[in-house]
Amino acid sequence: MARPSTSPGASPSTSPGALADVELPTACVIGAGSSGIAAAKALHERGIPFDCFERSDQVGGNWVFGNPNGMSAAYRGLFINTSRERMEYSDFPMSKHIPDFPHHTHIREYFNQYVDHFGFRDRITFNADVTHAERLPDGVWRLEVRRAGTGEPEVLHYDALLVANGHHWDPRWPEPPLPGADSFAGVQMHAHSYRDNDILAGRDVVVVGMGNSAMDIAVESSYVARTTYLAARRGAWVIPKYLGGRPADRKHPIFSNPRIPFPIRRAFITYAIRSAVGTMEDYGLPKPDHKLGQAHPTVSGRILDRITHGTITPKPNPAALEGDRVRFADATTVHADYVIYCTGYKITFPFFHPEFISAPDNRIELFRRVYEPGVPNLFFIGLLQPLGAIMPLAEAQGQWVCDYLRGQYHLPPPAELRRDIERDQRALRRRYVSSKRHTIQVDFDDYLHRLERERRAGAARARAAAFALPVPPRAAAREGVGAAGG
Numbered sequence: 001m002a003r004p005s006t007s008p009g010a011s012p013s014t015s016p017g018a019l020a021d022v023e024l025p026t027a028c029v030i031g032a033g034s035s036g037i038a039a040a041k042a043l044h045e046r047g048i049p050f051d052c053f054e055r056s057d058q059v060g061g062n063w064v065f066g067n068p069n070g071m072s073a074a075y076r077g078l079f080i081n082t083s084r085e086r087m088e089y090s091d092f093p094m095s096k097h098i099p100d101f102p103h104h105t106h107i108r109e110y111f112n113q114y115v116d117h118f119g120f121r122d123r124i125t126f127n128a129d130v131t132h133a134e135r136l137p138d139g140v141w142r143l144e145v146r147r148a149g150t151g152e153p154e155v156l157h158y159d160a161l162l163v164a165n166g167h168h169w170d171p172r173w174p175e176p177p178l179p180g181a182d183s184f185a186g187v188q189m190h191a192h193s194y195r196d197n198d199i200l201a202g203r204d205v206v207v208v209g210m211g212n213s214a215m216d217i218a219v220e221s222s223y224v225a226r227t228t229y230l231a232a233r234r235g236a237w238v239i240p241k242y243l244g245g246r247p248a249d250r251k252h253p254i255f256s257n258p259r260i261p262f263p264i265r266r267a268f269i270t271y272a273i274r275s276a277v278g279t280m281e282d283y284g285l286p287k288p289d290h291k292l293g294q295a296h297p298t299v300s301g302r303i304l305d306r307i308t309h310g311t312i313t314p315k316p317n318p319a320a321l322e323g324d325r326v327r328f329a330d331a332t333t334v335h336a337d338y339v340i341y342c343t344g345y346k347i348t349f350p351f352f353h354p355e356f357i358s359a360p361d362n363r364i365e366l367f368r369r370v371y372e373p374g375v376p377n378l379f380f381i382g383l384l385q386p387l388g389a390i391m392p393l394a395e396a397q398g399q400w401v402c403d404y405l406r407g408q409y410h411l412p413p414p415a416e417l418r419r420d421i422e423r424d425q426r427a428l429r430r431r432y433v434s435s436k437r438h439t440i441q442v443d444f445d446d447y448l449h450r451l452e453r454e455r456r457a458g459a460a461r462a463r464a465a466a467f468a469l470p471v472p473p474r475a476a477a478r479e480g481v482g483a484a485g486g
């Protein structure tokens with residue numbers, strides 16, 4: 001963990017206002033999944049001294065099938081549901097030779113190529129688990145980092161902390177559990193631990209949920225199981241992967257234009273989807289109780305097809321487990337060997353004291369999904385659910401945080417920040433179906449557009465403040481210094 005030799009002032013993206021030869025704050029990134037590496041790349045490029053700690057032995061997080069970190073939900077047959085062009089980082093296109101919706105192995109390879117292309121692998125410490133992060137009274141971060149095979153954690157200090165620990169690894173089971181769950185004769189599992197459909201061969205399977213895990217797992221089950229039931233407490237709009245012969249989420253002059261009011265865009269997209277697939281009721285699925293865009297998109301090119309073949313049977317929500325049977329809300333019952341809960345995930349930060357920061361029921365109110373008000377040196381990267389892919393948004397967030405750490409961006413005054421957060425929370429509540437899965441939603445193109453505007457506004461504030469560093473470099477004065485140590 002040596003201090004990089006890069007002079008802060010020599011950064012390629014130094015704006016006219018940035019001060020050469022000024023000592024910059026040191027930073028730590030928790031996690032080297034697709035969000036952590038996007039942030040790390042920005043820090044590297046912008047000459048900010050940093051360390052990135054990754055629990056696993058490799059980058060890629062969720063996209064490493066069988067990841068030794070135990071946190072990946074990837075199954076053998078996982079393909080992305082946001083298209084290649086939506087997912088790629090802005091300055092590192094994915095190869096045109098891979099499909100529009102590639103397999104997870106391609107995605108993992110892509111993240112490795114990204115790290116090597118931009119040359120910051122040596123800034124990532126692998127097999128290193130951040131077990132505790134605490135903000136000291138002077139604002140410096142004190143981290144405990146446990147390396148695999150060692151006893152006592154190492155204590156390190158940093159000026160800034162970027163949290164990129166992912167939000168799809170801590171399974172949320174039904175709360176409360178279904179009546180009879182404790183005496184069910186079959187197997188109950190969460191989508192997070194599903195790896196392959198071989199376990200389902202010849203079995204009776206009930207898949208619970210209407211999100212993307214439920215779609216994929218029901219489809220995989222339908223090829224080998226004796227019966228597959230898809231049980232949902234509410235309907236969803238199933239969006240095919242292709243619309244009009246191209247990826248449905250492609251950049252489109254109307255669908256993805258943040259200057260066109262959302263209800264107008266929605267009307268066009270709804271028409272396109274209706275024309276392509278008809279209504280959900282045509283397939284025996286429940287009618288969605290909301291408009292398109294009021295829930296996280298459920299994308300599947302295969303589920304409707306498998307339903308039309310009779311290999312998947314839609315059902316209402318399970319009401320109870322009774323011995324070896326599942327009783328549904330309409331009082332029908334079926335035999336089940338497996339109940340697979342595709343009921344989503346919890347947002348958790350095990351390294352923070354829960355009284356410092358936590359996300360009960362997935363609620364966490366940040367300025368533009370990044371800044372925790374009142375904690376000026378803490379940043380969350382990739383903690384958002386876009387209608388679109390996370391990666392380019394994490395990339396933009398990383399660049400934004402670097403502006404800030406270099407004094408090239410200043411936050412709005414606290415009252416304005418609060419108002420912005422409140423507005424955002426009101427808009428979320430107004431727009432989305434009330435559910436723990438809809439607490440960090442954003443629209444991909446709108447988010448980027450607004451972030452760019454905010455970066456410009458904050459650059460003007462920084463200029464007016466003579467580019468003072470909002471996070472003063474203090475950690476270097478302590479013992480047990482991370483990237484700053486040298």
Ligand SMILES: Cc1cc2nc3c(=O)[nH]c(=O)nc-3n(C[C@H](O)[C@H](O)[C@H](O)COP(=O)(O)OP(=O)(O)OC[C@H]3O[C@@H](n4cnc5c(N)ncnc54)[C@H](O)[C@@H]3O)c2cc1C
Pocket residue numbers: 030031032033034035036053054055056059060061062063069071073074075078079080081082087128129130131164165166167168169213351381382383388389390391
């Ligand atoms: C089955 C599935 C399919 C998905 N498909 C898509 C898709 O097609 N498109 C899309 O945009 N999104 C998709 N997602 C969403 C997914 O969250 C993102 O693709 C992506 O993985 C987010 O990257 P991340 O870096 O934020 O989190 P992760 O990929 O979870 O990476 C977090 C990293 O942080 C590390 N870490 C965590 N805690 C610590 C710690 N305390 N110390 C050290 N290291 C730590 C982990 O080891 C891990 O490497 C999918 C999610 C699931 C579950």
Ligand SMILES: NC(=O)c1ccc[n+]([C@@H]2O[C@H](COP(=O)([O-])OP(=O)(O)OC[C@H]3O[C@@H](n4cnc5c(N)ncnc54)[C@H](OP(=O)(O)O)[C@@H]3O)[C@@H](O)[C@H]2O)c1
Pocket residue numbers: 078079080081082168173174175191208209210211212213214216232233234295296317342343344345385433434435436437
């Ligand atoms: N191929 C892919 O790329 C792929 C595959 C899988 C997952 N993913 C991504 O991974 C993330 C997580 O997806 P996910 O499908 O695992 O979770 P999710 O999007 O949170 O969906 C959870 C589903 O379970 C339902 N649910 C929650 N609690 C329930 C309960 N107690 N009883 C009955 N139903 C309940 C939810 O219904 P409500 O809406 O009513 O809350 C929702 O339908 C998403 O970003 C998704 O896009 C992508």
